[in-house]
């Protein structure tokens with residue numbers, strides 16, 4: 001049984017078919033890449049999986065459970081986590097608080113339990129802070145705990161966003177163009193980080209990326225889409241030499 | 256042709272439906288009511304309507320109103336002016352031009368009566384405001400009358416009363432500067448009191464604006480001013496808040512009101528706090544005799560409420576209009592009748608109203624006495640003293 | 645008494661008056677601030693929610709007084725939570741039936757604000773239609789006792805109002821800055837999109853925000869009804885507008901700002917009425933507020949915020 005099973009999913013925006021009959025199956029602990037030209041529908045696929053959109057057609061199953069009709073927060077609690085193409089951190093909350101919000105979601109979100117400060121609640125609160133610190137330490141971010149994300153360099157913000165995504169203990173981590181906007185030095189750091197995460201945590205990673213260097217050095221297999229449909233699938237080397245892919249990326253006339 | 260056949264029964268129905276009232280229109284006396292049914296002082300509007308309905312039913316049930324040997328049914332048309340000046344003007348215009356009433360009773364409060372009086376006078380229709388005490392309501396308006404005494408009269412009455420009763424030499428005033436009635440009253444009181452005790456005897460002359468709820472700053476000044484009495488010429492729904500706050504800021508001396516105190520459910524809103532204070536009134540329902548008592552008893556039985564002065568004054572105002580109609584006679588020509596009624600009203604002598612005997616001056620204001628009422632320990636408005644001009 | 649002493653007494657007395665009057669603005673401003681802070685929605689119906697709170701308190705209190713020989717303070721103690729819960733239900737209902745559907749459909753914020761305005765008018769006129777235009781007197785639940793400190797007069801009610809306002813502020817400040825739901829509220833306000841990805845249901849957080857705002861408006865309504873015991877359907881309109889202005893001047897979105905703004909407005913209004921002709925009160929008060937905004941457009945405690953959407 002695949003961890004994530006997407007079958008024949010189509011997403012229609014008015015007259016535009018952003019995703020058409022897209023299928024993928026991700027196994028436990030895989031590291032898979034999703035590439036394609038701008039506007040191919042990659043982010044839309046992530047939005048579908050994380051519950052922001054409901055597919056026009058097709059089914060999505062996570063841990064063998066259909067996610068149709070579930071709200072994003074519900075999908076998250078099943079163990080799906082993601083980052084965004086343009087970083088979406090809470091810029092006016094400290095790095096530590098950004099992480100703590102995620103930890104909170106593991107407690108019940110009852111109305112009154114949270115406003116009355118019982119002893120048990122205070123204990124939980126302490127645990128949460130400790131856990132959040134642990135997550136930050138693991139990614140070597142603990143020195144920024146009290147900083148505001150808006151004051152951090154871009155590469156560090158990316159890392160914080162990944163840390164936040166990890167802090168809900170996901171089974172599936174979806175990274176939307178994690179290398180976007182990074183300089184070369186940051187890039188090697190990022191490749192190491194993703195590799196390390198994949199090794200250390202029992203999770204599946206699904207990554208959208210334009211930077212071939214990142215995709216080629218990390219992914220075990222790659223899926224290429226154009227105009228919302230899969231045009232190729234295979235190992236990095238196979239993909240690199242696939243004429244359809246080259247055509248999609250470089251346009252017709254170069255062939 | 257056949258296509259329009261269905262029109263025949265419709266037209267017939269219309270003839271049957273609208274025919275008789277058209278024929279009977281000549282036997283009806285139409286009087287308009289421009290009253291405050293909603294808005295800030297709905298109790299006033301309700302009392303007006305109650306009194307009017309009571310009087311109408313009394314006359315109509317007895318066969319109608321006799322003018323020159325002919326019986327007329329009374330038809331009263333009630334327009335809500337929402338306690339707003341603009342709405343009062345449009346209500347007056349509607350009653351005059353659309354409903355073609357012979358005369359208008361109301362509006363009650365000066366804020367509405369002053370502008371509505373202008374409209375009625377311009378359209379040459381007699382109007383009588385039972386309760387408005389602002390001089391501007393009738394000033395230079397031959398067609399406009401009132402059924403009560405005036406602000407300039409209430410001012411000296413209160414000044415005279417507090418001087419005799421409490422030997423007061425220093426007085427304070429708190430009033431709404433944005434409203435004609437309290438503003439006029441406050442100024443007339445100030446003039447009268449200063450005339451008796453010299454300039455500077457009004458030690459605090461404090462203002463607020465309509466809808467204010469907190470008067471603590473003004474009352475703090477008043478309490479510190481050393482005044483011996485406080486004059487609050489406000490409406491019944493504002494008085495409770497003012498009196499409560501005055502008490503909480505340490506005011507223990509008497510408070511004098513104006514006739515508007517009796518305009519609604521003052522005691523229901525104010526409770527114990529208003530007991531022991533005084534205000535001038537047009538009539539007192541405690542200790543009434545004769546026709547006044549009969550009115551009070553019947554009204555109370557009908558509406559489960561003792562009539563306040565608005566009800567009594569409205570009853571009298573309608574009576575004045577009817578007396579003038581009887582005197583003028585009716586020709587059926589609305590414009591001509593209106594002018595004749597106006598002329599007859601200005602010459603009424605000793606009309607025996609339930610709020611006292613009224614004689615009208617040509618300027619539209621009646622000559623009558625004021626009653627100073629005390630709110631007794633049962634919360635009743637008890638006759639205390641009569642003050643005449 | 646020397647003139648200086650009288651002046652001092654009058655300043656002290658008016659400070660107390662201002663604290664009481666400002667308490668109402670503050671309590672209402674807090675609700676504006678919470679909803680704005682979380683949804684960037686100016687909930688113009690809030691002043692009327694406060695009016696509804698006062699009426700609910702009136703009905704609960706009169707019902708309890710009539711139905712059993714309970715002493716006044718017991719009635720009050722029971723009325724407070726019931727009023728808060730019922731008014732919160734009204735606030736949440738507004739959220740559910742009026743604002744949420746629009747949000748779902750991705751309506752521009754302007755439409756939601758206009759909807760809020762309309763909801764306010766509906767509440768006012770619904771009340772008018774249901775209960776009629778007559779004013780109502782709030783029963784005296786606890787006897788008001790006047791204490792004198794020299795020339796300065798204090799009542800138990802005044803003290804209670806001020807204490808409740810300060811207490812409410814502290815509670816709200818704690819909830820927002822220290823609890824997990826508070827943290828979720830803040831997160832929601834900065835980026836609504838990212839919150840569900842942390843497994844937190846945004847709707848729950850929004851409903852909670854309305855619960856908080858409305859129940860504190862209820863508290864304000866109840867205390868207002870006790871202090872100025874004549875109720876009418878339009879009582880919330882003007883006070884609501886002014887509280888909204890207070891919240892903006894304090895720095896809308898900042899709990900501290902709303903709280904301070906409410907008291908600031910209370911102070912300015914009372915002090916102007918006390919030491920200048922009271923006719924000028926609103927003129928001067930709002931000129932001062934305008935000046936503050938002119939100096940600091942983000943309000944006293946506000947910080948400029950850039951929202952990338």
Ligand SMILES: Nc1ncnc2c1ncn2[C@@H]1O[C@H](COP(=O)(O)OP(=O)(O)OP(=O)(O)O)[C@@H](O)[C@H]1O
Nearest residue numbers: 013016018036037038039040041042043044045085
């Ligand atoms: N909510 C939406 N409503 C309408 N159209 C949308 C919506 N979201 C995406 N689209 C359209 O769907 C298509 C696919 O967009 P998507 O963001 O998934 O592309 P992408 O592959 O992520 O591109 P990029 O590499 O630029 O991030 C685009 O044409 C986009 O304009």
Ligand SMILES: [Mg+2]
Nearest residue numbers: 042043044085
């Ligand atoms: Mg994208």
